[in-house]
Amino acid sequence: MDTDKKTDWTRKDLLGLAELSKEEIELVLDTADSFKEISLRPIKKVPTLRGKTIVLFFVEPSTRTRTSFELAAKRLSADTVSISADTSSMIKGESLKDTAKNIEAMKIDVIVMRHSSSGAPHLLAKAVEASVVNAGDGCHEHPTQALLDLFTIKEKKGKISGLKVSIIGDILHSRVARSNIWGLTKLGAEVTVCGPPTLIPPGMEKFPVKVTYDIKEAIKGADVLNILRIQLERQKSNFFPSLREYAINFGIDRDKLKLAKPDVLIMHPGPINRGVEIFPEVADGPYSVILEQVTNGIAVRMAVLYLVSQERE
Amino acid sequence: MKEVILIKGGYIVDPGNGREGVFDILVEKGKIVKIEKNIKDEGHKLIDAGGKFILPGLVDMHCHLREPGREDEETLLSGSLAGIKGGVTTLCCMPNTEPAIDNQGVVEFIYLENRKIKLIDIYPVGAITKKREGKELAEIGELKKAGVIALSDDGNSVMDSEVMRRAMEYSKMFDLLVISHCEDTNLSRGGLMNEGYRASFLGLKGIPPEAETIMVARDIKLAKLTKAKLHIAHLSCKESVELIRQAKREGIKVTCETCPHYFSLTEESVLDYNTNCKVNPPLRTEEDKEAIKEGLKDGTIDVIATDHAPHADFEKDVEFSQASFGIIGLETALGIALKELVETKTINLSQLVEKMSFLPSKILGLDKGKLSVGENADLIILDLNKSWKVEKEKIVSKSKNSPFLNWTLPGVVEYVILGEKLLLDNGRLNHFE
Numbered sequence: 001m002d003t004d005k006k007t008d009w010t011r012k013d014l015l016g017l018a019e020l021s022k023e024e025i026e027l028v029l030d031t032a033d034s035f036k037e038i039s040l041r042p043i044k045k046v047p048t049l050r051g052k053t054i055v056l057f058f059v060e061p062s063t064r065t066r067t068s069f070e071l072a073a074k075r076l077s078a079d080t081v082s083i084s085a086d087t088s089s090m091i092k093g094e095s096l097k098d099t100a101k102n103i104e105a106m107k108i109d110v111i112v113m114r115h116s117s118s119g120a121p122h123l124l125a126k127a128v129e130a131s132v133v134n135a136g137d138g139c140h141e142h143p144t145q146a147l148l149d150l151f152t153i154k155e156k157k158g159k160i161s162g163l164k165v166s167i168i169g170d171i172l173h174s175r176v177a178r179s180n181i182w183g184l185t186k187l188g189a190e191v192t193v194c195g196p197p198t199l200i201p202p203g204m205e206k207f208p209v210k211v212t213y214d215i216k217e218a219i220k221g222a223d224v225l226n227i228l229r230i231q232l233e234r235q236k237s238n239f240f241p242s243l244r245e246y247a248i249n250f251g252i253d254r255d256k257l258k259l260a261k262p263d264v265l266i267m268h269p270g271p272i273n274r275g276v277e278i279f280p281e282v283a284d285g286p287y288s289v290i291l292e293q294v295t296n297g298i299a300v301r302m303a304v305l306y307l308v309s310q311e312r313e
Numbered sequence: 314m315k316e317v318i319l320i321k322g323g324y325i326v327d328p329g330n331g332r333e334g335v336f337d338i339l340v341e342k343g344k345i346v347k348i349e350k351n352i353k354d355e356g357h358k359l360i361d362a363g364g365k366f367i368l369p370g371l372v373d374m375h376c377h378l379r380e381p382g383r384e385d386e387e388t389l390l391s392g393s394l395a396g397i398k399g400g401v402t403t404l405c406c407m408p409n410t411e412p413a414i415d416n417q418g419v420v421e422f423i424y425l426e427n428r429k430i431k432l433i434d435i436y437p438v439g440a441i442t443k444k445r446e447g448k449e450l451a452e453i454g455e456l457k458k459a460g461v462i463a464l465s466d467d468g469n470s471v472m473d474s475e476v477m478r479r480a481m482e483y484s485k486m487f488d489l490l491v492i493s494h495c496e497d498t499n500l501s502r503g504g505l506m507n508e509g510y511r512a513s514f515l516g517l518k519g520i521p522p523e524a525e526t527i528m529v530a531r532d533i534k535l536a537k538l539t540k541a542k543l544h545i546a547h548l549s550c551k552e553s554v555e556l557i558r559q560a561k562r563e564g565i566k567v568t569c570e571t572c573p574h575y576f577s578l579t580e581e582s583v584l585d586y587n588t589n590c591k592v593n594p595p596l597r598t599e600e601d602k603e604a605i606k607e608g609l610k611d612g613t614i615d616v617i618a619t620d621h622a623p624h625a626d627f628e629k630d631v632e633f634s635q636a637s638f639g640i641i642g643l644e645t646a647l648g649i650a651l652k653e654l655v656e657t658k659t660i661n662l663s664q665l666v667e668k669m670s671f672l673p674s675k676i677l678g679l680d681k682g683k684l685s686v687g688e689n690a691d692l693i694i695l696d697l698n699k700s701w702k703v704e705k706e707k708i709v710s711k712s713k714n715s716p717f718l719n720w721t722l723p724g725v726v727e728y729v730i731l732g733e734k735l736l737l738d739n740g741r742l743n744h745f746e
Contacts, residue, residue: 018514095627095630095631096631096632097630097631115632116634117632117633117634117635118515118516118517118586118633118634119515119516119517119586119632119633119634120632120633122585122586123586123630123631123632123633137516138516138517138634139516139517139518140515140516140517141516172513175516178514178516201512201513202508202509202510202512202513202519202521203508203509203510203511203512203513203514204510204513206510207510207513207514
């Protein structure tokens with residue numbers, strides 16, 4: 001591992017990519033690169049975080065992110081405790097801050113938090129001395145997802161700078177989209193976002209991206225398509241008339257894909273709705289790196305847990 | 314207090330009477346008996362106001378005291394003390410209490426309690442509709458009889474245009490002002506801050522200015538239709554100012570107010586999810602802020618009210634989406650207005666007094682906001698050579714939810730006199746500190 005770089009990380013927390021510098025993002029990716037190999041060993045464990053306690057505080061349900069963080073922590077020999085909303089005192093009306101203070105009183109080192117409210121990890125980070133890692137907050141950011149996306153793109157394409165990346169779908173509600181926008185553009189990619197106007201956030205023109213409602217324009221010449229999940233309840237809120245109409249206009253199928261570069265990468269943060277935002281032949285096709293994203297998630301999260309823990313020493 | 318007070322050498326700013334200059338004021342048994350130059354001192358209680366300003370007591374026509382119902386957040390007493398600190402001698406409390414001020418009993422309770430407190434004048438605003446639900450008219454005649462000074466469902470918008478129309482028509486019979494909280498709740502639903510780049514950056518659902526302007530436009534139309542007296546509360550955005558400017562040009566009976574946070578802060582203050590900047594309507598853009606200032610300058614906006622909305626720490630120290638809307642303002646309104654409007658020469662001190670004292674009195678039909686011989690003394694003495702820092706520990710209000718913490722504000726209110734009461738004496742709350 002490139003231990004020289006660890007001193008570059010000075011943050012207690014990882015709350016989002018908007019506030020990270022290009023160098024900090026690259027440091028995480030480089031660190032993840034060194035960690036990836038651990039998961040390929042027969043005994044997938046190193047003592048790096050032995051003696052550290054990491055709390056996985058998931059106020060909003062999650063399977064892959066929680067499991068990914070848990071495996072990442074365990075592969076670094078940290079002790080982990082999982083708390084979810086329905087098993088915490090928050091269900092009895094305890095405030096987030098009080099719950100967090102109580103957890104911290106048990107002398108833990110890192111809290112990994114998923115929450116349906118944007119900014120909840122920021123509140124937590126100010127309230128506790130432990131490091132806080134944002135595992136997705138409302139419609140704000142999902143930094144480790146974006147970092148694993150960046151890692152996967154870099155692994156496959158060898159670079160990020162200069163690539164054309166299109167993020168397609170529900171940009172309005174997507175924390176993945178926001179983190180990706182900051183991460184990709186800081187590393188020099190050219191980002192286009194595409195979806196129906198109802199799902200593009202107001203003020204998007206001030207983000208460093210190109211906006212289009214034309215799916216063909218978004219796909220044409222793209223090196224990477226990052227396809228977002230359409231949350232089925234959005235249809236009931238009149239963001240679009242029907243799933244069928246969405247699938248026809250924005251669902252990525254084989255035909256639409258022909259417009260992309262021949263070596264296009266198909267990415268999706270999951271879980272996927274087959275036949276809505278992505279068709280099976282694309283999700284399971286040769287350009288898809290969806291499962292590799294999941295694998296890389298562990299390496300990236302190991303890197304993040306390692307870096308925020310290092311800062312504490 | 315001594316029965317006779319002589320205030321020496323203060324600079325009077327009294328736009329209601331068109332008086333400005335250095336005068337002495339003699340107050341006897343709570344009444345102003347003389348306003349002259351060089352009144353002879355005959356051993357009265359003397360207040361040296363040399364180099365200071367004497368203004369009529371401020372009239373806050375829009376604030377929230379939480380009594381009855383949420384006395385942990387504010388009471389008539391704590392709200393009065395906060396008001397005194399801020400130079401406010403008259404305040405109108407909005408009806409979103411629990412129970413709401415939608416019946417005679419609650420109005421009488423407020424008057425009764427305030428008679429026990431005996432500090433400043435408090436006038437309840439009655440609800441337009443029962444429980445402020447926007448469905449059925451409250452017993453407006455009974456409310457008037459009990460002493461409400463105006464009608465409003467503030468905190469809630471009367472979404473049903475028919476109900477609003479009837480309220481405006483019916484209120485004419487009692488010469489009651491209807492104060493409208495303009496918000497199209499279908500457009501604002503789930504919103505947490507101003508809609509735009511900053512909200513999208515933070516991942517928070519936005520409230521577009523149109524949620525306000527659509528209802529401002531509607532209520533102007535209804536005021537034209539009904540010829541009722543309409544007052545629009547807490548203007549936050551550029552287009553609302555323009556709509557009212559136009560309505561006034563057309564001679565429609567509409568007045569309006571804004572609050573200090575709309576001409577001093579923008580949506581940028583919400584950075585870092587500061588819940589003390591979560592307010593409804595939300596803090597808008599720089600352009601809106603400048604338009605509000607322009608509206609104050611050209612007289613489109615008549616009144617500066619506080620919209621003092623106290624909330625306990627546990628309601629603000631939570632996730633942004635869970636936090637209550639509202640910020641306190643009684644203690645800081647004058648200072649913010651001096652800093653953002655007078656120091657920047659947007660308006661002068663006399664215009665400020667108009668908007669914070671004389672015009673709200675006039676709009677509400679109160680005989681206040683002036684310094685007149687033969688009338689009750691209702692005045693404050695302000696030292697503009699001093700400044701003060703807004704410190705959480707020193708806030709008198711029970712709640713501390715201010716976005717202005719640690720701001721340094723110009724102007725210290727040193728004396729507050731209301732009738733026979735010297736409520737603030739050389740910066741000290743009499744009998745309470």
